[in-house]
Amino acid sequence: MARLKLKEHAINREWCKGCGICIHFCPKQVLELDSMEKVVAATPEDCICCKLCELRCPDLAIEVLTDQDEKND
Amino acid sequence: MSVKDYLRERYFPHMWCPGCGHGTVLNSLLRAVEALGLNKNDIVMTSGIGCSARISGYVDFHSLHTIHGRALAFATGVKFSKPELKLLVPMGDGDALAIGGNHFIHAARRNIDMTAIVMNNRIYGMTGGQFSPLSGLDKKATTAPYLTIDNNFDVVELARAAGASFVARTTTYHALEAVDLLKRAIDHKGFSVVEILSQCPTHFGRKNKEGDATNMLELYKANTAKLGSKALKENPSLIARGIFVDETRPEYCEAYEEIIQRATGGKR
Numbered sequence: 266m267a268r269l270k271l272k273e274h275a276i277n278r279e280w281c282k283g284c285g286i287c288i289h290f291c292p293k294q295v296l297e298l299d300s301m302e303k304v305v306a307a308t309p310e311d312c313i314c315c316k317l318c319e320l321r322c323p324d325l326a327i328e329v330l331t332d333q334d335e336k337n338d
Numbered sequence: 339m340s341v342k343d344y345l346r347e348r349y350f351p352h353m354w355c356p357g358c359g360h361g362t363v364l365n366s367l368l369r370a371v372e373a374l375g376l377n378k379n380d381i382v383m384t385s386g387i388g389c390s391a392r393i394s395g396y397v398d399f400h401s402l403h404t405i406h407g408r409a410l411a412f413a414t415g416v417k418f419s420k421p422e423l424k425l426l427v428p429m430g431d432g433d434a435l436a437i438g439g440n441h442f443i444h445a446a447r448r449n450i451d452m453t454a455i456v457m458n459n460r461i462y463g464m465t466g467g468q469f470s471p472l473s474g475l476d477k478k479a480t481t482a483p484y485l486t487i488d489n490n491f492d493v494v495e496l497a498r499a500a501g502a503s504f505v506a507r508t509t510t511y512h513a514l515e516a517v518d519l520l521k522r523a524i525d526h527k528g529f530s531v532v533e534i535l536s537q538c539p540t541h542f543g544r545k546n547k548e549g550d551a552t553n554m555l556e557l558y559k560a561n562t563a564k565l566g567s568k569a570l571k572e573n574p575s576l577i578a579r580g581i582f583v584d585e586t587r588p589e590y591c592e593a594y595e596e597i598i599q600r601a602t603g604g605k606r
């Protein structure tokens with residue numbers, strides 16, 4: 266499998282409830298809560314595109330967009 | 339199709355509390371449906387009442403939000419009249435196994451082709467944290483301030499004994515596994531049951547000092563193990579995850595079609 270390259274974390278701030286699940290279980294500590302208790306990608310350069318944040322988010326508020334997704338669209 | 343194409347985005351953000359596992363069940367289910375490439379016009383979701391049951395409002399399939407405990411009864415009616423449709427039936431543990439327990443065992447006994455998903459948070463979330471038949475011993479609930487004395491059902495053993503031909507269990511921590519099990523359950527011809535342990539931080543978590551949603555997921559990780567794993571062999575008190583039953587058995591709608599053919603001498 267070719268390594269996925271990150272384009273961006275698409276975060277829906279209206280939907281995110283700041284539960285912290287994605288932050289806690291990110292293997293690379295990429296994510297954090299901002300002052301509004303919404304998730305932001307603080308160190309996107311460390312992201313390995315495992316998409317675990319996207320899979321576990323109870324609010325469907327975070328999407329990990331990669332170069333692969335672009336080709337598939 | 340992307341996952342969002344199966345959502346009714348106009349109802350978001352959804353009504354579930356921050357960190358509620360039911361949202362992750364929705365997430366996993368949509369990914370399973372997407373991976374199977376199902377047409378949303380071929381899917382019917384029926385649900386009863388409960389926080390869990392609200393899931394049917396968020397999916398862009400045909401949906402029936404019905405009455406407490408009767409999601410499988412309505413699903414049976416739909417499936418029996420239109421066997422070509424895919425039936426998805428998510429239920430809370432109270433919905434499925436307290437008030438709906440009878441419907442559950444009889445749908446399993448008939449082996450009617452549908453996918454029952456038990457979103458098991460071990461409590462009545464919607465009505466304020468009463469204990470359920472899945473709470474188990476020594477738990478706190480609004481109706482058990484001095485701890486429960488009721489034994490719990492084991493969803494897997496109950497479904498197996500009642501005749502379900504596909505039975506699996508996972509948790510909201512194991513989201514990739516949940517997608518895989520849901521795919522296989524939906525693909526299975528016959529009555530399939532997927533139990534997904536789903537955290538209710540607001541009631542079960544708070545009353546039983548299990549911490550926030552994140553901590554409850556840590557507990558799913560620590561307290562469960564894959565069927566056949568070394569971890570499970572070494573510590574049988576862990577909750578087993580995986581596929582417990584996967585058998586091919588006569589399906590109810592097909593058997594009924596044969597009866598129709600017999601009764602009409604094949605003229606239908």
Ligand SMILES: Cc1ncc(C[n+]2csc(CCOP(=O)(O)OP(=O)(O)O)c2C)c(N)n1
Pocket residue numbers: 387388389390391406429430431432433434437457459461462463464465470
């Ligand atoms: C016939 C009937 N009895 C009782 C109720 C009250 N009631 C609503 S939801 C619910 C239980 C919800 O628990 P569960 O099914 O486990 O779902 P959760 O909210 O935890 O997801 C009850 C008892 C009802 N709506 N209808």
Ligand code: SF4
Pocket residue numbers: 280281282283284285286287288303304321322323324325326327357
């Ligand atoms: S898991 Fe989802 S809702 Fe929770 S903080 Fe992350 S993006 Fe927000």
Ligand code: SF4
Pocket residue numbers: 290291292293294295296311312313314315316317318319329
């Ligand atoms: S894709 Fe993986 S590494 Fe990247 S932010 Fe999400 S959980 Fe962290």
Ligand code: SF4
Pocket residue numbers: 353354355357358359360389390459463464537538539540541
């Ligand atoms: S009360 Fe519990 S089950 Fe209901 S939405 Fe809140 S966390 Fe989820």
